[in-house]
Amino acid sequence: MTKILLVEDEVSIRKFIKINLEREGFDVFEAGSGEEGLEIAEREKPAIVLLDIMLPGIDGFEVCDRLRKSFPHLGIIMLTAKAEDYDKIMGLQSGTDDYLTKPFNPTELTLRIKSLERRLGGEDRSEKKGERFLESGIFKVDVFGHKFYKNGKEIELTPTEHEIVKFFITHANRALSRDEILNAVWGEEFLGDSKIVDVNIRRLRSKVEEDAAHPVYIETVWGVGYRWKNTANDA
Incomplete structure (x- = not known):
C-alpha cells in the first residue's frame, strides 16, 4: 500500500482528499502545516507528498526544498489555489514532480498519483x-x-x-x-x-x-x- 503524506492547512479540503484517496487504496497521513509535514515525513517515509503552497509557517516551496534534500527520490505533487504560471514554475524549479490547481477532480488527482507511482518504479523491479x-x-x-x-x-x-x-x-x-x-x-x-x-x-x-x-x-x-x-x- 502506497504511503501518501497530504500537507494541507484547510481541514475540509484535507478530509475530502484523504477520504477519496483511501477509497483508492492509499495509506494517507495528514499534516496541517509545513513543520508538521516535515516531522511526519521523517517518521513515516511516504512515497508521495501532496503539498499545498499556501501554508501557515513555512510555505510549500520551502517544505519542498527541505523534503527534496532529505529524500531525493520522493514523489512530490504541488497543490495550488492559484493558476498563475509563476507558482507552477516556482514549484517545479524547487523540485516538484507535478502540480495540480485547485479545485480539481479527485479522479484527476488519482491519475496524477498513479502516473507518479510509475515514475517512482512502484512495480516489482x-x-x-x-x-x-x-x-x-x-x-x-x-x-x-x-x-x-x-x-x-x-x-x-x-x-x-x-x-x-x-x-x-x-x-x-x-x-x-x-x-x-x-x-x-x-x-x-x-x-x-x-x-x-x-x-x-x-x-x-x-x-x-x-x-x-x-x-x-x-x-x-x-x-x-x-x-x-x-x-x-x-x-
Missing part, C-alpha cells in the same frame, strides 16, 4: 525486463537502482528527471517533441500543461551540463523539442 544499465558517453543510468552518474559521480535526480533521462538516452540523437516526452514520462492520460516538460528540462540541465545556458548534452531543437546528444564517440 525483479519482474522488469531489459538492461539494468544505460550508458551514453560519460553518463550512466542504473535503471533498477534509480541512480544516475556523470563521470562515475552520482547526481541526485527526482523521479521525473530520472525517467526523462532514461527516455533521452534510449532515444539518443533523435529530436523528441514535447508531446512525445510528455506521453512517455507523464503518461498519455496526463491533462496538464506541456510547459511542465520545459521546466523539468531546465532543472535537469542545471544538473548535467557544465553550463546550463550553453547546453551540450540536452540540445534544444527549435520548433520541435529536445535532443539528447550521445557523446560516446566524441573522444
